[in-house]
Amino acid sequence: MVKGLxxxxxxxxxxxxxxxxxxxxxxRVRVRVTGEDKRAGPAExxxxxxxxxxxxxxxxNTISPMSAFRPDPPRPITPVAPDSYTPRGVxxxxxxxxxxxxxxxxxxxxxxxxxxxHLVRMPEAEAEELAEAITGVxxxxxxxxVCADITEQxxxxxCQDPNRDRSVICVVEEPLDVxxxxxxxxxxxxxxxxxxxxSPTSGIAASDLKIKELLQRLxxxxxxxxxxxxxxxxxxxxxxxxxxxxxxxxxTPAGIKVTRLARxxxxxxxxxxxxxxxxxxxxESRAEIQ
Numbered sequence: 257m258v259k260g261l262x263x264x265x266x267x268x269x270x271x272x273x274x275x276x277x278x279x280x281x282x283x284r285v286r287v288r289v290t291g292e293d294k295r296a297g298p299a300e301x302x303x304x305x306x307x308x309x310x311x312x313x314x315x316x317n318t319i320s321p322m323s324a325f326r327p328d329p330p331r332p333i334t335p336v337a338p339d340s341y342t343p344r345g346v347x348x349x350x351x352x353x354x355x356x357x358x359x360x361x362x363x364x365x366x367x368x369x370x371x372x373x374h375l376v377r378m379p380e381a382e383a384e385e386l387a388e389a390i391t392g393v394x395x396x397x398x399x400x401x402v403c404a405d406i407t408e409q410x411x412x413x414x415c416q417d418p419n420r421d422r423s424v425i426c427v428v429e430e431p432l433d434v435x436x437x438x439x440x441x442x443x444x445x446x447x448x449x450x451x452x453x454x455s456p457t458s459g460i461a462a463s464d465l466k467i468k469e470l471l472q473r474l475x476x477x478x479x480x481x482x483x484x485x486x487x488x489x490x491x492x493x494x495x496x497x498x499x500x501x502x503x504x505x506x507x508t509p510a511g512i513k514v515t516r517l518a519r520x521x522x523x524x525x526x527x528x529x530x531x532x533x534x535x536x537x538x539x540e541s542r543a544e545i546q
Contacts, residue, residue: 350376402473404449404466406431414447421445426487427470427503429453429496433489445487448473453495454502460495462502470503474510485513492519518543 346354350372357368375383399405400412407413414420414434424445428434434447450465477483488503490496504514520538521530530538 403447404451404469405434405447419444422481423484424487425470425473425483425485426489428489429491429499437489450490450499453490453499455495455498458495465499467503467506471506474507474512483512485515487515487517489517 353372354368357363357371396408397406400407401410402415405412421444425448426445427448429450431449437443448470452460452465454462474483486507488500490499500516507514518541520541
């Protein structure tokens with residue numbers, strides 16, 4: 257048999273077996289939830305409890321049911337400005353010098369800043385001398401009409417030297433290679449500068465180099481200055497090897513011997529620390545002990 261609820265019955269016992277709320281108890285709960293008492297009229301409300309009905313209506317009118325699960329709209333991506341190697345607050349002329357130095361090979365941001373501030377502290381006479389030297393390189397330096405090396409005259413001093421062995425031409429990639437070979441004092445022949453190497457990956461073809469001038473030089477040689485050997489002194493990387501192979505195929509039909517610089521162990525190196533490729537080239541380039 258179902259028992260009725262009394263005023264002292266705890267709310268936790270409602271709904272248990274044999275316990276049902278009485279009409280008075282149901283009315284009391286409705287007043288607590290809605291805040292409206294029919295006996296007092298619609299204008300009077302109990303203020304001791306919050307009006308859950310009004311709160312729920314306000315929430316449902318302002319927020320859609322799925323708004324809590326809807327992801328936020330994507331934020332616009334702000335492009336990141338490129339890194340500037342010039343610190344903030346630097347004067348515009350100094351910043352311009354720093355950026356100019358930074359474009360030079362082997363010069364990093366810190367080195368560029370040190371050079372720029374060194375110019376600031378440099379006396380005006382020395383700064384003007386440096387500026388004239390840089391300008392003079394671009395105005396007065398040209399390529400030799402014979403070997404394509406950099407020179408101030410139409411023909412470089414090596415090509416003009418009568419004591420040079422004109423039967424041998426050493427082909428190099430850059431003018432800096434000529435300086436390196438001259439420091440050894442072991443070569444007394446002539447040079448020819450290609451100004452680069454064949455590089456398919458970089459889009460550099462044989463027509464972009466001074467190879468055509470080399471072939472014309474070999475064809476138009478004087479009988480007293482006949483060239484008997486061409487030494488290919490290009491770098492030992494992939495581009496240098498491709499250039500050496502191209503030159504060998506282009507020069508050999510003319511009956512001129514084409515040689516390559518020997519590759520092997522550098523002086524003062526232990527064999528156990530040499531790489532496999534260097535050891536292999538050393539065995540291939542072995543020579544008789546003299």
